[in-house]
Amino acid sequence: MFLDPSYNSLFAAYLKNPVQTPAYIYSNTKLVENISVFKNLFDKFGVTTHYAMKANSNSTILKLILKAGLKVDVNSLGELKKAMSAGFLPGDLIFAGVGKTDAELETAIQLGLKTIKAESIQELVVIGKIAENLGIPVRIGLRLNPEIDAKTHPYIATGIATSKFGIDKRDIPASIDILRSNKFLNLTTLDAHIGSQITDLNLFVDVFRFLSAQSDEFYKLGFKISDIDLGGGFAVDYDGSGNSTLPLLEDLFSQIAILNDKKFNISIEPGRAIVANSCAIFSTVLYTKRNGEKNFAICDAAMTENIRPSLYGSVHTIVKIVDEQYAQKSLYDVVGPVCESGDFLGENILLPELNRGDVIAILDSGAYTAAMASNYNMRPLSPEYLEKNGELIEIRRRQNINEWIENLEIPYEG
Ligand SMILES: Cc1ncc(COP(=O)(O)O)c(C=O)c1O
Structure with a gap:
């Protein structure tokens, strides 16, 4: 079994100061090391990371992420407030989630977040109405369901046809009608998050190809997509087998950079890969x-x-x-x-x-x-x-x- 050396430092620190258990103990070194992998993806390939703070929302961890220049994916008003109290600006935040309340949407629109993801045509209508009432245009991401099987545990597979997440491909024409009918809805992003603990990184290439092909269709209909968001889910080596996906990300994104050819801004939403x-x-x-x-x-x-x-x-x-x-x-x-x-x-x-x-x-x-x-x-x-x-x-x-x-x-x- 492979035991990362950072754990020996945690054990030594605990033995020196045996705090009352149960307790979570984090390695600053490991956090910084993981964060730097994603900072490097930005420096080398312009890939923006929005850390999925649902994985761990401790303020100290958020501040380390902020310090490295990464951004955040929030899933509730609570997460939004916590991210901002850690120092993130509204323009650093994207708001995902399958069931945002009207109150959450109102706050997000008033603050002017980077993007609000719509996960259903009904939600798109609601976002449009709130934006219109407030008189504030909103940058919209459509989370599409690509029907790509992440080959992971059913509870963390989110991109298959029967999952509650994302907009069904068959609802894309209806989404376009809604976007056309409301000038406060400004579509910038196509997004998919197919699940978690994904070990087969080729699936992210499939997601890129799917979203890129969809954006071509949107273009024909008069919508210019600037951003493609490939979601999170990069697998972590939980069983000590050495199967971490972190060392493979550079290869993956150099491949995607070639396919993309600077057409879209690429972003990702890793959670566990940074903190687990x-x-x-x-x-x-x-x-x-x-x-x-x-x-x-x-x-x-x-x-x-x-x-x-x-x-x-x-x-x-x-x-x-x-x-x-x-x-x-x-x-x-x-x-x-x-x-x-x-x-x-x-x-x-x-x-x-x-x-x-x-x-x-x-x-x-x-x-x-x-x-x-x-x-x-x-x-x-x-x-x-x-x-x-x-x-x-x-x-x-x-x-x-x-x-x-x-x-x-x-x-x-x-
Ligand atoms: C929309 C979205 N993005 C990103 C993530 C992060 O996934 P992971 O922690 O596996 O990287 C999740 C996890 O549930 C999610 O729902």
């Missing part, structure tokens, strides 16, 4: 036991910290922090304290003997983990730390459940 392998969740073993044929390690982290294994059957590498290299190993189900059989972080994981009080790390936990965390079983959200030069810097506090009860609940005793 920058973080480990540190967790303490509370109890061990054997039920039937299985060894269980019951830890203080749970599906509330990382729901990916139970949601998508995702596999994360799990290691014991002080790994006795030559210790005999056994298979463990690493589970949390939450009252769900689906509350597991890993099944049949080969680990050295675990005992109460041992600390383990669930690797590659930077994407769709803290961002998807929940309070189920009244568990407080866990803190986040950034490891920089061997020190741990707290970048999000552990949630205080008392404050939550006092501030959010309105007791009714009638």
Whole structure:
């Protein structure tokens, strides 16, 4: 198994300062390294990255992304506000999402975001009406459903004909009628996002060809498309097999640059590829036991910290922090304290003997983990730390459940 050296720095920093678990610990070095891959795509091929902040919206991470000159893809008013509070300007933001509310659209139009993506003809009509009422023209991206199978888990495949995302090809003529009838709708972009954890990068060439061919059709009808957005979904090496797509992106975009021949501005929306392998969740073993044929390690982290294994059957590498290299190993189900059989972080994981009080790390936990965390079983959200030069810097506090009860609940005793 390949273990990125940045994890050794996280382990050393934790051992020097064993903060209370469960905790997310991010590697500053790894984040900067990943971000620089995308900065390089801009410098070499003019490809603009809009970081899909749904993957991880911690302000410290957003600021690192801002500092490198990348832009952001937001999916809600909350994300929009958070991006702007981190320092992004409205012109840095594109607004995606299949179900934007009228209030969200109104704010986005008033702020003048770079692009608002329409995901259905109904939404296009609503955006047009709001823009007209406000008297503000809006730059529109059409998210098309290219019917390209991303060959990934069904829950993260978004470009097939039966998915809820994007505009059906058959609705393109109706979209054109709407665009023609409303002068506040200014079509600039064609977009597709076919899914996540995509290992076959040739699919992005297929998406480019599809969008480029569509833009030719739009051109014949009087619409000049300036931007093509190929979405995100570049696969991460979750299982330690060395199959990261990051080193292959330069080749992919040099190929796309040749096909594009400077006709369109190309952009992408990676999320996990920037953050996933920058973080480990540190967790303490509370109890061990054997039920039937299985060894269980019951830890203080749970599906509330990382729901990916139970949601998508995702596999994360799990290691014991002080790994006795030559210790005999056994298979463990690493589970949390939450009252769900689906509350597991890993099944049949080969680990050295675990005992109460041992600390383990669930690797590659930077994407769709803290961002998807929940309070189920009244568990407080866990803190986040950034490891920089061997020190741990707290970048999000552990949630205080008392404050939550006092501030959010309105007791009714009638
Ligand atoms: C529209 C859109 N763009 C980009 C992404 C980012 O995907 P990933 O984190 O796999 O790169 C997502 C993820 O759901 C998405 O829905």
